[in-house]
Amino acid sequence: MSLRDAIDNFYERLVQDAIDATREDSDTADYLADVMCVALNRLPPRYYRHPIDMLFYLGDDELKGMKEKSLAAVKTARDFVRDHQR
Template sequence: MQVSEYVHNAMENLVDDVIISRHLHEHYSTDFIDDLVCISLNRLPSRYICFDVDLLSHFGEDEYQELNEQVRQTVSEVEQYLLNDPRQHRSRNR
């Protein structure tokens, strides 16, 4: 059985939205952003949907806001984790 091409984890879009709204992609390398996305998604619960509009229809406004806050907090924590990780030798893009 093949899963539909439309099925995806809604958290991916929410993480992307946070990265874009905070302009993180303008300040860090592609490798850093890739790590930030992967680690953030691994720390967040999966919320699979077929279409982005399903996110609001499956979850109430309060739960949607809680998800957004959880994503913002997680991205911030992972950003600090990566910046403080002595194994990382990534430079800022500026």
């Protein structure tokens, strides 16, 4: 097992949740993958090894703020990807 397999970015889950919450019938898998990449590039990484540790050490206000930032990043990313399609 490589070290890379033992570490995750908490924002990946939050961005995925925000994408799921804003999903539209016309969204393709390629479009959503691009949205996720753009959104994640606009957010700071928050790495962790064990999800329970991340949730234990995050305060409610901090988690709420991270969710709000994720949703805003996804909305901005949707517009960006839509405006820059090939």
